[in-house]
Amino acid sequence: MQVTLIGAGNTAWHFGHAMLKAGITVHQVFNRRPERGIALSRELNSRYIGDLNEISGSDLILLAVSDSAIPDILRKLAAHDIPLVHTSGSVEMMILKGCATSYGVIYPFQSLTYGIPLDFKRVPLCMEASDPSTSVLLGNLAHKLSDSVHFMDSGQRQKLHLSGILANNFSNHLITLAKSFLRENKLDGKLLDPMIEETFEKLKRTEAYLAQTGPARRKDMGTIEKHLDMLDNNPVLKNLYGMLSDSIIAHYPNK
Numbered sequence: 001m002q003v004t005l006i007g008a009g010n011t012a013w014h015f016g017h018a019m020l021k022a023g024i025t026v027h028q029v030f031n032r033r034p035e036r037g038i039a040l041s042r043e044l045n046s047r048y049i050g051d052l053n054e055i056s057g058s059d060l061i062l063l064a065v066s067d068s069a070i071p072d073i074l075r076k077l078a079a080h081d082i083p084l085v086h087t088s089g090s091v092e093m094m095i096l097k098g099c100a101t102s103y104g105v106i107y108p109f110q111s112l113t114y115g116i117p118l119d120f121k122r123v124p125l126c127m128e129a130s131d132p133s134t135s136v137l138l139g140n141l142a143h144k145l146s147d148s149v150h151f152m153d154s155g156q157r158q159k160l161h162l163s164g165i166l167a168n169n170f171s172n173h174l175i176t177l178a179k180s181f182l183r184e185n186k187l188d189g190k191l192l193d194p195m196i197e198e199t200f201e202k203l204k205r206t207e208a209y210l211a212q213t214g215p216a217r218r219k220d221m222g223t224i225e226k227h228l229d230m231l232d233n234n235p236v237l238k239n240l241y242g243m244l245s246d247s248i249i250a251h252y253p254n255k
């Protein structure tokens with residue numbers, strides 16, 4: 001299989017390297033900024049193209065650009081017979097209709113960062129296809145890249161994506177805020193690291209619901225009020241602390 005990659009960011013980097021590892025040829029890389037496209041094409045033993053009209057000889061086009069850039073790229077991409085897939089959690093598959101005869105989605109449900117390798121075999125790949133033969137094509141490709149392949153429609157994928165924002169993006173942001181709070185109060189942010197590690201290690205052994213601890217879980221209103229007072233000069237953190245405490249309290253109605 002020969003793949004043309006459109007994009008040279010986080011997702012393109014991970015798909016490109018996973019394909020290289022799986023023996024799938026990325027034979028062309030297109031990117032808006034040539035320097036990033038050339039760099040990625042070199043890593044993948046591929047050829048950089050600076051014009052979407054140069055796409056040829058591919059069995060698949062993998063579109064891995066920012067969600068907001070997808071419509072613009074699609075406008076510039078000539079309609080053709082090469083199957084076309086995007087990699088977004090939140091963009092409907094039907095956006096590709098009319099741009100290619102067959103199309104689909106391969107959404108990697110993981111937080112991917114350019115140049116930071118991970119075990120792609122463990123990344124859930126969430127698939128959708130326009131028709132049965134594209135479904136077989138994409139399924140075969142996905143099974144070469146990952147041991148976790150799931151077919152779902154655009155609505156289910158969008159809900160999965162939203163759950164990833166809650167679990168990954170928001171917890172990551174809370175850690176950023178917690179470390180800043182320590183630094184502002186002349187304490188070392190690294191003091192949090194063992195707790196952060198144990199939080200995520202514990203989730204391998206038990207359900208998040210059961211692992212919940214803290215004043216809100218214990219309905220210790222005195223401590224909650226005290227913490228809210230301590231955050232008087234930080235309205236963003238105070239608001240988040242209050243909202244999340246209320247949510248935890250509501251989630252454990254009996255104790």
Ligand SMILES: NC(=O)c1ccc[n+]([C@@H]2O[C@H](COP(=O)([O-])OP(=O)(O)OC[C@H]3O[C@@H](n4cnc5c(N)ncnc54)[C@H](OP(=O)(O)O)[C@@H]3O)[C@@H](O)[C@H]2O)c1
Pocket residue numbers: 006007008009010011012031032033034036064065066067068069072073087088089090107108109110111112113114
């Ligand atoms: N990163 C993740 O964790 C992750 C996980 C699952 C799915 N995804 C999905 O993967 C896709 C790419 O995300 P990413 O994280 O790889 O993004 P990214 O690292 O920010 O890379 C964005 C890519 O889009 C290109 N681009 C941006 N605006 C453009 C425009 N107006 N015209 C043409 N190209 C443009 C960039 O080109 P330049 O280099 O020229 O700026 C770059 O190649 C998105 O649909 C995202 O939802 C991401």
